[in-house]
Amino acid sequence: MKKLGKQTIKFDNPPCITEVASIVGPKEAQGPLANYFDQCLEDEFWGEKTWEKSESKIIKETVNMSIAKSGIPSNNIEYCFAGDLLNQCISSSFGLRELNIPFIGIFGACSTFVEGLSLGAIFTEACAEHVLCAASSHFCSAEKQFRFPLELGNQRPQSSQWTVTGAGSAILSKTGSGPFITHITTGKIVDMGIKDANNMGAAMAPAALDTLLCHFKDTGRSPNYYDAILTGDLGYVGKEILIELAQDKGYHIKQNYNDCGVLIFDKDKQDTHSGGSGCACCATVFSGYFFKQLKDKKMKRILLIATGALTNATSSQQGESIPGIAHAVSIEM
Amino acid sequence: MKKLGKQTIKFDNPPCITEVASIVGPKEAQGPLANYFDQCLEDEFWGEKTWEKSESKIIKETVNMSIAKSGIPSNNIEYCFAGDLLNQCISSSFGLRELNIPFIGIFGACSTFVEGLSLGAIFTEACAEHVLCAASSHFCSAEKQFRFPLELGNQRPQSSQWTVTGAGSAILSKTGSGPFITHITTGKIVDMGIKDANNMGAAMAPAALDTLLCHFKDTGRSPNYYDAILTGDLGYVGKEILIELAQDKGYHIKQNYNDCGVLIFDKDKQDTHSGGSGCACCATVFSGYFFKQLKDKKMKRILLIATGALTNATSSQQGESIPGIAHAVSIEM
Numbered sequence: 001m002k003k004l005g006k007q008t009i010k011f012d013n014p015p016c017i018t019e020v021a022s023i024v025g026p027k028e029a030q031g032p033l034a035n036y037f038d039q040c041l042e043d044e045f046w047g048e049k050t051w052e053k054s055e056s057k058i059i060k061e062t063v064n065m066s067i068a069k070s071g072i073p074s075n076n077i078e079y080c081f082a083g084d085l086l087n088q089c090i091s092s093s094f095g096l097r098e099l100n101i102p103f104i105g106i107f108g109a110c111s112t113f114v115e116g117l118s119l120g121a122i123f124t125e126a127c128a129e130h131v132l133c134a135a136s137s138h139f140c141s142a143e144k145q146f147r148f149p150l151e152l153g154n155q156r157p158q159s160s161q162w163t164v165t166g167a168g169s170a171i172l173s174k175t176g177s178g179p180f181i182t183h184i185t186t187g188k189i190v191d192m193g194i195k196d197a198n199n200m201g202a203a204m205a206p207a208a209l210d211t212l213l214c215h216f217k218d219t220g221r222s223p224n225y226y227d228a229i230l231t232g233d234l235g236y237v238g239k240e241i242l243i244e245l246a247q248d249k250g251y252h253i254k255q256n257y258n259d260c261g262v263l264i265f266d267k268d269k270q271d272t273h274s275g276g277s278g279c280a281c282c283a284t285v286f287s288g289y290f291f292k293q294l295k296d297k298k299m300k301r302i303l304l305i306a307t308g309a310l311t312n313a314t315s316s317q318q319g320e321s322i323p324g325i326a327h328a329v330s331i332e333m
Numbered sequence: 334m335k336k337l338g339k340q341t342i343k344f345d346n347p348p349c350i351t352e353v354a355s356i357v358g359p360k361e362a363q364g365p366l367a368n369y370f371d372q373c374l375e376d377e378f379w380g381e382k383t384w385e386k387s388e389s390k391i392i393k394e395t396v397n398m399s400i401a402k403s404g405i406p407s408n409n410i411e412y413c414f415a416g417d418l419l420n421q422c423i424s425s426s427f428g429l430r431e432l433n434i435p436f437i438g439i440f441g442a443c444s445t446f447v448e449g450l451s452l453g454a455i456f457t458e459a460c461a462e463h464v465l466c467a468a469s470s471h472f473c474s475a476e477k478q479f480r481f482p483l484e485l486g487n488q489r490p491q492s493s494q495w496t497v498t499g500a501g502s503a504i505l506s507k508t509g510s511g512p513f514i515t516h517i518t519t520g521k522i523v524d525m526g527i528k529d530a531n532n533m534g535a536a537m538a539p540a541a542l543d544t545l546l547c548h549f550k551d552t553g554r555s556p557n558y559y560d561a562i563l564t565g566d567l568g569y570v571g572k573e574i575l576i577e578l579a580q581d582k583g584y585h586i587k588q589n590y591n592d593c594g595v596l597i598f599d600k601d602k603q604d605t606h607s608g609g610s611g612c613a614c615c616a617t618v619f620s621g622y623f624f625k626q627l628k629d630k631k632m633k634r635i636l637l638i639a640t641g642a643l644t645n646a647t648s649s650q651q652g653e654s655i656p657g658i659a660h661a662v663s664i665e666m
Contacts (some may be wrong), residue, residue: 001460006411007435009460050651078339079519086645087420087478089440090653093522093643097656102340102519104448105643105658107422107438115437119452126459127334127342145420186412186435189426310426310438312419318383320423323430325438 001125005218007211008185015124016176017117017331019070020287023062025139025165028276028284031265036288037166038065044140044165051140052086055165056095059084059136062167063096066132066287070171074101077171078128081116083107084136084279085163087145091136101132109308110137110204110233111187113168113283114327117304118184120172121329129174136167137278146197146313159199161235161261161277162270168283170291179294183330185215189310191323197316201238201261201274204307207324208234209245211305215328216251223253227299230290231326232282232306233261235274260285282306294333301332334458338551340544341518348457349509350450350664352403353620356395358472358498361609361617364598369621370499371398377473377498384474385419388498389428392417392469395500396429399465399620403504407434410504411461414449416440417469417612418496420478424469434465442641443470443537443566444520446501446616447660450637451517453505454662462507469500470611479530479646492532494568494594494610495603501616503624512627516663518548522643524656530649534571534594534607537640540657541567542578544638548661549584556586560632563623564659565615565639566594568607593618615639627666634665 002010022037029040041058048054059082067074080099083106084091096103108115116133123131140150142163148154172181190210194203208231216222223229223246234242239259246253260282261275286304293299305328311320335343355370362373374391381387392415400407413432416439417424429436441448449466456464473483475496481487505514523543527536541564549555556562556579567575572592579586593615594608609618619637626632638661644653 003411003460006408052647052651075339078336083440085421087647088418088442088643088645090643090645090648093656093658094648094653097522097524097643100521103522103658104452104519105440105442105641107416107440109421109438119437122455122459126455127336186437188433189430189436191430308438310421310423310430312421312423314385314420315423315427318385320427323426325426325436 007214008183008218010183011125013125014180014182015121015172017179018171018173018176019066020170020291021062021066021069022168022284022287023058023166024284028164028166028264033264033289037284051138055091055136055138055141059091059134059167060095062169063134066169066171072130077101077130077132079104079123079131081106081119082134083112085142108325109310110277110279111306111308111325111327112279114304114306114329117181117329118186118327121181121184124172124174131172134167134169135279135283137163137280139163139165142278156273157198158273159237161200161274162272163278164264164276164280164284166280166284168280168287170287178333179331181329182332183219185211185218185328187211187326189323189325191321193321195321200277200309201235202241203309203322204324205234205238205241205245207326208242208305208307211326211328213249223251226256226301226303228302229253229257230302230304231259233277234259234307235261237274297333304329304331340547341516341551343516344458346458347513347515348454348505350512351504351506351509352399353503353624354395354399354402355501355617355620356391356499357617361497361499361597366597366622370617384471388424388469388471388474392424392467392500393428396467396502399502399504405463410434410463410465412437412456412464414439414452415467416445418475441658442643443610443612444639444641444658444660445612447637447639447662450514450662451519451660454514454517457505457507464505467500467502468612468616470496470613472496472498475611489606490531491606492570494533494607495598495605496611497597497609497613497617499613499617501613501620503620511666512664514662515665516552518544518661520544520659522656522658524654526654528654533610533642534568535574536642536655537657538567538571538574538578540659541575541638541640544659544661546582556584559589559634559636561635562586562590563635563637564592566610567592567640568594570607630666637662637664
């Protein structure tokens with residue numbers, strides 16, 4: 001691998017995304033991408049007693065499904081990179097405790113899936129034959145933890161987003177038929193002073209811009225190089241902000257840019273306001289929809305930029321702003 | 334780099350730990366290692382209004398101190414790996430948001446510092462000249478979040494541990510005069526069904542054993558290869574368990590094994606029961622004490638195994654057991 005500029009790595013032998021899996025909740029099952037996911041759940045509990053246990057089951061079953069689909073014996077998978085939004089990432093650690101694969105816990109808030117793909121790609125080129133990257137989130141456990149008890153039935157402002165219930169998992173391999181991770185651009189923490197925990201899109205858009213510009217600068221590519229540029233969960237509000245911010249810097253991304261949080265729900269019919277969010281948002285939309293578009297050669301090159309809001313409930317109560325981060329992977333056939 | 338066995342990587346060009354820094358709180362400043370830390374604070378708040386903000390300041394200043402001591406311009410440091418125990422790792426993200434270095438958030442509970450050294454070592458051999466690894470914890474913010482409000486003055490059982498207030502930071506470089514990270518052994522999640530959140534040592538000891546045995550098996554080394562084998566924060570209870578478990582497997586580690594949580598406090602004078610814990614425990618004890626022992630050639634080879642309890646307050650309330658993990662780095666002059 002080779003460093004391009006300050007933040008991008010170009011792989012000499014691009015790691016292959018061998019297989020993916022995605023499981024989503026009932027709300028996502030009513031959305032426009034429902035047919036692309038491997039499994040849609042009928043209720044939020046999936047037979048478990050709590051939302052946290054349900055989220056653990058979702059990531060566990062998603063990971064197991066990706067391994068089964070790949071046909072790779074699980075003891076040939078050398079590392080597992082995983083994380084989630086729950087305090088101390090318990091969804092991943094409880095869900096994957098029986099996996100018996102060396103485990104590297106990661107936290108990048110909603111950027112976690114792409115952080116995992118980035119680290120996984122480096123390990124795959126440097127020292128491993130196969131690795132696994134996974135992330136999950138759950139609407140109910142996230143609302144309970146970050147905002148208000150669901151039972152309160154609080155009204156949600158129009159800028160708020162709907163945490164995706166689900167998990168995505170990807171297996172990376174040294175060799176294969178693609179798609180391939182050709183570049184990664186690792187983001188810096190960017191804090192523009194936004195304090196509204198119900199407007200994560202605005203808080204994260206500047207981080208997405210920073211990583212996007214850096215990726216273009218480091219690689220010498222321009223927006224039209226990609227069939228699709230995708231952010232993870234900026235939602236409708238953040239998406240518009242990013243388009244404008246990029247335009248101010250001379251990059252016109254409107255033609256081929258979209259956001260996984262915009263794509264996963266039908267805003268008008270599903271009352272999801274600014275769109276989807278959560279670690280599972282880009283993890284399921286990539287693993288469900290875009291992976292197949294690449295495999296079927298309907299798309300050849302995508303840039304996936306997952307954004308994360310590095311905040312918690314206590315920091316907001318203490319008057320802190322919301323730092324954002326964004327990590328990008330270039331995925332090509 | 335080269336894979337040895339299932340879980341160990343041996344570096345062809347072992348990354349150098351160029352510089353370290355450590356800042357600790359007032360309790361640690363009364364302990365037996367006080368003179369080895371770079372800075373000891375006089376109170377838990379360090380001029381901040383909350384414990385969380387204080388913890389962020391501690392990791393920020395520790396990281397800045399390690400950069401300053403190294404003499405490496407901060408824009409030559411290519412990646413920062415950091416994490417902590419607070420929900421959503423806010424100590425690291427708030428503390429390091431002005432750092433302006435590509436940021437990779439990690440979570441391994443109290444194993445975070447060694448997880449960072451492991452990832453940092455791989456990046457340093459594979460693609461970076463200099464990287465930074467840091468971790469923090471804070472007694473007050475941890476008690477508040479994981480156990481009870483400090484104001485309650487709850488009695489603590491003898492098996493309970495005292496979260497270290499402080500942070501450790503290490504800069505790894507492609508070249509230098511040592512000490513060097515020669516091997517890393519990445520742990521699996523191990524859950525033996527222990528449910529007592531006041532006995533973390535017992536919950537984590539089986540994970541430490543798993544990684545320890547794996548390291549010996551993968552490398553062909555035996556305990557007496559090392560001048561010191563060190564666990565992160567098993568405390569007095571977990572240390573005894575690990576000695577016994579290892580003995581049952583035919584490894585006699587008693588002679589050269591100790592635990593950073595045992596070393597950092599004076600059990601009798603400081604009322605710290607089973608000893609220190611937290612991400613900062615091994616981060617400060619390594620950065621404060623052992624790094625200097627290696628630099629001064631009083632020791633030549635140490636094995637640092639940091640253990641983490643992958644649990645949170647909610648999972649314990651839901652009757653879950655406490656999964657453990659342990660990551661090891663072999664550090665040699």
